Amino acid sequence: MTPTRIALTAGEPRAHVQLAVGALAPRLITRDATRAHVAVTAAGMVLLGGDHVHVAIDVGPGCTLEIEDVGGTVAYRGAPSSWVLDVRIGVGGTLLWHGLPFVVTDGADAERRSSLTLADGARALIRETLVLGRHGERGGRLTSELTVVDETGPVLIERLEADGAAPQPGVLGQNRVIDAVIAVGFRPPARPGDLEFDRPGSMARHLSDHTHGSPLDPVWDAWAGAAAERAHAEEAVIAR
Known part of the structure; x- marks a missing residue:
């Protein structure tokens, strides 16, 4: 498929x-000199068996890109399929992507790979729900790599x-939903139980058997606010 x-x-x-x-159709919603808000939705049925998305x-230096996911993704029964995301964020840049659920139906065989490369002072906040x-x-x-x-x-x-x-003990247990908010390149507000990385960044994670009522919704809001504050501060430095 065309990237x-x-x-x-x-x-x-x-x-x-x-x-x-x-496979996805991006649409520009708003923009100013350094910021853009883009919505993405499926251009057709994805992921069908055998699809490779x-x-x-690319987020330029000092820019902030907010991506709004419309509709989420469903991996359907059939041949192995893949969903690959490559992200590069320039010096002082920011990416905010609140992804909707990635659903793997009965009989599907899906691979999901996400790769982020951060330049100096870059940051990203991602919501990932599998x-x-x-x-x-x-x-x-499902095989998922980040x-x-x-x-x-x-x-x-x-x-x-x-x-x-074939559920594996110690992985998801009886749960079928793994919800995560992932911050890299900055320290979001600390919460008990979150995983803090060696370098600036944290992950909040919740396992459940359903997608509604996730306790991570307010976490996203708080961490997105922290990321925006850092972005504004970076823009002020660049403006000088």
């Missing part, structure tokens, strides 16, 4: 935003393998 691409660079009076439609995102099965289903097979690196090396490397038809 979906979103690229943001600063400009006057408005930032330059490049959008390329692939690639999304590339769901085994629709209502009444146990779900298919890799974050900055100029000094790896910040976070994580891999999850789960299969609704």
